[in-house]
Structure formats: structure tokens, C-alpha cells
Amino acid sequence: MAAMAAILLAAYLIRGITGFGSGLISVPLLALFLPLQFVVPLILLLDFTASIVIGGLNFKRVHWNEIGILIPFGIVGVVLGTSLLVNLSPEPMLIALAGFVFVFAVRSVLDIRGDRPASRAWAAPAALTGGTVGALFGTGGPPYVIYLTHRIRDKSDLRATFSALFFTEGLTRIASFLVAGLLMTAEVWTAYLAALPLVLGALYLGGRVHVGLSQAQMTRLVGVLLLVSSISLLFKALNA
Template sequence: MAAMAAILLMAYLVRGITGFGSGLISVPLLALFLPLQFVVPLILLLDFTASILIGGLHFKRVQWDEIGILIPFGIVGVVLGTSLLVKLPTEPMLLALAAFILVFAVRSMLNLHGDKPASRGWAIPASLTGGTVGALFGTGGPPYVMYLTHRIRDKSDLRATFSALFFTEGLTRIVSFLVAGLLMTAKVWTAYLTALPLVLGALYMGGRVHVGQAQMARLVGVLLLASSVSLLFKALHA
């Protein structure tokens, strides 16, 4: 319980600062000692709540024209990812998650971010990948983040758009998880209600913290690298 609380506090502090990243940090760390079929639905509910709070506070800044093109293909990805989460065994999923997290750990630590605007055509692979990985691992933010950061330059608009997108995609995942039975357990809802006050406090504190973008990227990168290596070790020795 203490480890779970510390992980959630850290993950949603980052979410409060940047507008994203909670699932990317919390899921691989929680998966070290909890099953993915429990962790992913729990983080989905917490992220959905966070998206309502953060997105609602900056509703007028949301770039709806950018979100509109992402939603249809994201829904297709969510359906595919939910099916894989239900059917695949644990070890291959942990290996895939470790590899996925490692890519973004290196990217964050080296601060590899291009400056060229992205074409609208990249919305299709970004949303398909984001929806699939989001449903499968609860960490579908990076493909969306990479696409939108090359489309929206204003940080406040970008942060609000992230939350609105994650709200919409989260609602789709909730419906998909309900159909698949992943949200029909008392343990998930009990953990959600227990963790909610901690998460709300972390979001509030994160919203009042001002950290340089490069510093935050490197910090997140270190956390992701550690979680990736740990997940790889767990998968190989399961």
C-alpha cells in the first residue's frame, strides 16, 4: 500500500505539472507487484478523473479541430488493445511494455524533440497506436503527445488539449473495459476510491509547481528507464 501510494503521488504530481505522463509512470511501476488486468483499469479511472479536472479548468483553450481527427482511429485502437489485454498472457505483455517504455525513457533523457510542424497525416498512426497501447497498457499518451506537440505551440493550449483528448479516449476505454468485464470487480473500484484523495492532492500540488521542461523531461526519463529495466527483469524471471 505504501509503495502504491508513493507511485501514484509521483505519477500524478507529474501529471499536474505537464498535463500528461501519469499512466506512463504509474503503470510499469505498479505492474512490478500487481497484475496488469488490475493496474490498467485502475489507472484508467484515475486518469479519466484527472482529465475532467484539468481539462475543465481550461475548456476554452482546447483545440477541438486537432482532437477531432484523432478520435475515430483512436477508438479502433482501443477496441484492439482491450481484446489483447483480455486474451494475451502476462509475460509477453510485460516484455512489450518494457520495450515501449524504454523507447520513451531514452527519448526523454536525451530530450529528443523536433521543432518541425507535423503533417495531419500523422494523426492516423498516432491515434491508432495511442488507442491500442492505451487500452493494453494504460500508457497510450506518448504517440498523442509527440503528434500534438508538433501541432500546437502554446503550452496552455497544449495542456488543455491533452486533457480533453485523454478524457474522450478514456471514455471510450471505459465503455470497452465494461464490455470486456475489466471494470466489473470490487477491488478496482475500492482501490480507485481509496487512491482518489491522494491523486487529487498530487494534481493540485503539480499545478502549482514550475519546473523547466528540460529538467522535467530528464527526470521522467530516469523514472521510465528504471521501470523499464525492472519490468524486463520481472518478465524474464516470471
């Protein structure tokens, strides 16, 4: 329980700072000593709550025009990912995604980016990839993050848009988890209620840290999280 509390504190402190990253940190670590069928639904509920808290407090900063383009392609990606999960071996796709995310993570850490925003044409492949990988592995955030960080410059707008996007995606995943019965266990809801005060406190502290970050620091922090994500994806592929 102490290890679980420490992991959740670190994960949602990062989520409070950047608007994403809690699943990238918490799921691989918690899955080392807890069943994945317990971990993924629990983090889904906590992430959904975090999206409400962060997105709700910054409603005017959300770039809804960006989210509106991503969501339809993301839904298609979820359907595709579910089909792939049933029919294909996921390891080669995980390795390919890990390499893709790693390249963009290095770009963010070194702050290598042009002055012009990324073309909106990249919304389709980003959302398709994010939806597909999210359905397959529960870690669909990096493609969305890569795209939005190259579209939105303001760090507070970026943080709020992340949360609003993951809130919308969370609704779809909650519905599918309810149908599959993954959210119908007392253990998941008990752990959620027990962890909620810790998570809310971590989000508050992360929000305070976020205010003091410069745009360059925010970009590099996102890059570090993407590096963690790429390593986590590669680890999953090699140990599947």
C-alpha cells in the same frame, strides 16, 4: 498500502505537471505487487478523474481540432488492438514500440526539434498506434504524446489537450471495462475512493509546479517520461 500511496503520489504529481504520465509510472510499479486486473481498472478511474480536473480547469486551452482528428483513428486502433490481443503474440510489437518511443524520447530530452510543426498527416499513424497499443497493453499514451508535442508549442495548451484527449479515450475504455466486468468489483471502487484525496492533492501540487516550468524544461520532462515509457515497454516484452 504505504508503497501504493507513494507510487500514486509520484504518478499524479507528474500528471499535474505535464498532463500525462500517471499510467506510465503507476501501472508497472503497482503491478509488481498487485494483480494487473485490479491495477488497470483503478488507474483508469483515477486517470479519468484527473483528465476531468486538468482539462476542465483549462477548457479554453484545449486544441479540439487536433483531438477531432485523432479520435476516429484511435477508435480503429482500439478495435485492431483487441483483435491482435486475441490472435497474435504481443512481445515483438512491444519491443518495436519501445525502440520507436526511445528515439523520440532522446530527441525531447536533448530538445532536438525543428521550428516547423509536424505534418497533420502523422495524426493517423499516431492515433492508430496509440489506440492499438492502448487496447493491447494499457499504455497507449506515448504515440499521442509524440505527435502532440510536435504540433502544440505552448506548454499549458499541450497539458490541457493531453487531458482532454485522455478523457475522451477514457470514456471508451470505461465502457469496454464495464462490459468485461473489470469495473464491477467492490475492491476497485473502494481503492478509488480511498486514493482520490491523495490524487487530487498531487494534481494540485503538480499544477503549481507546472506554472514555474519553462517550455524547454517541459519538453525535457516529457522526454524523460517517454524514456521511462520505453524502458517499461521493453521490460514488459522481455518478461511477458
